[in-house]
Amino acid sequence: MSTALDTKPATRPAPSIGGREISAAIIWLALLFVPIWLPAVGGFTDLASRVLVYAMAATGLNLLLGYTGGLSFGHAAYFGLGAYGTGLFIIHVIPSMPLALIAGTLLGGIGGILVGPMVMKRKGIYFSMITIAFGQMFYFLAVRWNTVTGGEDGLTGFSRVPLHLGGETINLGPARFYYVVLALFAVVMLVVWQILRSPMGHAFVATRENTTRLRFLGVAVDKQVWVAFAISAFITALAGSLNAMLTAFASPDDLQWQLSGSFVVICVLGGMRSFWGPFLGAVIYIVAQDYLSSVTQNWMTYIGLIFVLSVLFFPQGLLGFIKGRARS
Template identity: 80%
Template structure:
C-alpha cells in the first residue's frame, strides 16, 4: 500500500512535466500568431531560439560536467563563417551551409578538446578563452577569406529546395526551420542525458576522484561532452549567420561566450530547459534595454548579479524548489 502511495506523487509530477512541455511546444509553434500582438517580432523569437541552442550546447559542459568554458563563442563564430563561406564559394544550398558550419565548428571542438581537458577549474576556463581568442585573431587577420574586422558579407538565405519546389525562407518560415533545429537538439540532448553516457557526465561533475578510482577515463568523458557541445553551438552559429546574413569576428569573442554563460546561469545550469528560459530573458532584455539606453550591458550585468544572489540555481531551479515546497 505504501509503495503505491509513494508512486502517485511521482506519477503526478511526470504528468505535470509532460503538460508543461506540451504547453511550451504549443506556444513555440504559435509564436508568429501571438508575439506580434505583444509588440514583438518573429526575428526576435528566432534569435532567442538560436541562443537557446548555443547555450544548451554549453550547458552540456557547464551544467552537467562542471567545466566552465569561456570560449564557446569560438565554435558559434566558426559555425557562422562556415555557413557563409559555403554559400559564397561552394553552393547556394541552405542545408549544406548549415551542415558546413556545424561540421567546421564541431571539428575545431574535437581538436581543441584533448588540449583543454588537461586543465581543471580556472585553468580550464582560461585555456578555453585562449583558444577562442586564437580563432578570433585568425578571423580578424585572414582578411582575404573572412573579411577581417569588417566581417563576412555577400551571402543571404537562399530558398530551400524540397521535391522540386523552392521554398523562400522569409522570417516566419525561417523561424520554423530554426524551431525544427531546436527540437532536434533538445531531442538529442534528452536522449544523451537519459543514457549511461549522460549519467557519466553528471558523475564527472559530482565526484571526479571516485570515478578515477573506479577506472573511468574522466578526461575522455569530458572530451566527449565538450565535442558534442561544440557541434551544437556551431549549429547555432550557422543559423545565426543565415538569420543576419553576416558573420563577424565578434561572433568568436569572449564577450559572447560570457553571454552564453550568463544565459545558462539565469535559466539554471543543471536544468534541461534552463538555457531556453535564460535565452528568452536575455534576448528580450537585450532587445528592450538597447532600445532605451546605450548602457544596456550594465543592466544585463545587474540582472545577472541579482540572479546569482537570489536565484543561485537559476530561475528554473527556483521555480522547481517553490513547486516542491
Template identity: 60%
Template sequence: MLAAALLTAPLWLHYLGGYDDLASRVLIYALAAMGLNLVLGFTGGLSFGHAAYFGLGAYGVGLMLKYYTHNVALALIGGTLLGGLAAAVLAPVVVRRRGIYFAMITIAIGQMFYFIAVRWNVVTGGLDGLTGFSRHALHFPGWVWSMNDTGFYYLVVLCFALGALALWVVLNSPLGHTFVAVRENHKRLTFLGANVQKYAALSFAISGFVVALAGGLNALLDNFASPNLLNYSLSGDFVIIAVLGGMRSFWGPFVGAIIFVAARDYASTVTQNWMSVIGLIFILSVLFFPMGIMGFLHKLRTEKR
C-alpha cells in the same frame, strides 16, 4: 505545450511587441547556451571559449553560401561540421586541466580563432566581417520552403528541436549520467577506473557541434559573420544565459535566453547602456535565484510536496 507555443509564435508574438527575428534569435541563443550547458551545468567545466565554435559555425555557413552552394541545409551541415570538428580536435587538450585552468585554456583557444578571423582578411573579411551571402529558399518536389522571416523562423525551430532532442537523448543515456558523475566527483570516478578525461572530451565535443549549429543559424539570421562571434564576450553571454535560467536544468538555458534576448532588445531601444541593465538582471538573479529561474521553480515545487 512548448511545441505548440513555438509553432504558433508568429501568430501571437506581435501582440507582445515581438517579431519573428527576435524569436529566431531567442532560439539560436538558447540552443547555443544549451550546448554550452552540457559542459557547464552537467559535466562541471566552466568554458569561456564556446563562442569560438559558434563563430566557426557562422563562418562555415557564410563561406559555403558565398563560394560553394546556395543550399541552406548543406551550408548548415558544413558550418556545424567545421565548428564541431574543431571542438572535437581541441577537446583532448582542453580537458587536461580543470577549474580555473580549464576556463583559461578555453579563453586562449577562443581568442586564437578570433585573431585568425581578424587577420585573415582574404577569407574572413577581417574586422569588416564576412558579407556577400544570403539565405535562399529550400526547394523540394512540388514545394518551396521560403526563407523570409517567418519561413526562416520555422527552420530555426526545426534545428532547435533536433539539437534539443540530441542533447536530451545524450543526457538521459548512460553516457549523460557519466557526465554528471564527472561533475559530482571526478576523483571517485577515476578511482573506479573510468577515464574521466575521455568522458569530459566527449562532452566538450558534443557541446561544440550543438553550439556550431546555433552559430550557423545566426549567420543565416543576419546574413553576416563577424569576428565578434568568436570573441570571449559572447561566450560570457552564453554563460550568463545558462546561469540565469538554471545550469542544472535542461530547459534552464532556454528560459535564460528568453529573458536575456528580450531584455537586451528592449533595453537597447531605451538606453545605450543596455549592458548595465543585463548586468543588473544577472546580479539580482544570482542574489535571489542562485540556482537560476528553473532551479528556483523546482525548489518551490519540492517544498509544496
C-alpha cells in the same frame, strides 16, 4: 479452494501526466504558434528565431557546464566557426542552405574535437583560461585573415538561400525561417535529452560530482570531458550557422570571449543544471537586450544588474527557484 487459475494478473496503474510533461507541452505549443501571437504583443518573428538560436548555443554549453562541470569561456569560437563556415560555403561552394548548415556545423564541431584533448586534462580556472585562449586565437585569425573572412568588417555577400523541395522553391521569410530554426532546436533538445538519460549522460554528471571516485572505478574521466566538449561544440556550431542565416552576416564578434560570457550568463540566469534552464535564460537575456538597447546605450549595465540579482537571489537559476518553490 483457490487455485492458480483463480489468480488474476496484477493491473498496473495508468501512468499519470506530471507537471513536467504539462510544462513541456505548454512550451512547445507556445513555440509552435509564435508567428501568430508574438506580433500581437509587439514582438517580431526574427526575435523569436534569435531566442532559439541563443538557447541552442547555451544548451550546448550547458551540457559541458551544467552537467559535466567544465566552465568554458571560449564557446563563442565554435559559434563563430559555424557562422563563417556557413557563409563561406554559400559564397564559394554552392548556394544551398542545408549543405551550408552542415558545413558550418562540421567546421565548428571539428574545431571542438581538435581543442578538446588540449583542455580535457585541465580543471577549474585553468580549464576556463585555456578555453579563452583558444577562443581568442580563432578570433584573431578571423580578424587578420582579411582575404577570406573580411577581417574586422566581417563576412558579407551571402543571404538566406531558398529551399528547393520536390521541384518547388520555398522562399524563407521570417516566419518560415523561424520554423526551420524551431525544427532544428527540437532535434537538438531531443538529442540532449536522450544523452542525459543514457549511461554517457550519467557519466557526465558523475564527472561533475566526483572525479576522484570515477577514476577509482576505472572510468576514463578525461575522455568523458572530451566527448562532452565535442558534442557541446557541435551544438553551438549549429547555432552559429543558423545565426549566420538569420542575419546574413558573420562577424569576428561571433568568436569573441564576450559572447562566450553571454552564453554563460544565459545558462546561469535560467538554471545551468536544468534541462530547460538555457531556454528560459535565453528568453530573459534576448528580450531584455532587445528592449533595453532600444531605450539606452548603457543596456549592458542593466543586463549585468539582472545577472547579479539572479546570482544573489536565485543561485540555482530562475528555473531552479521555481522548482524549489513547487516542492515546498
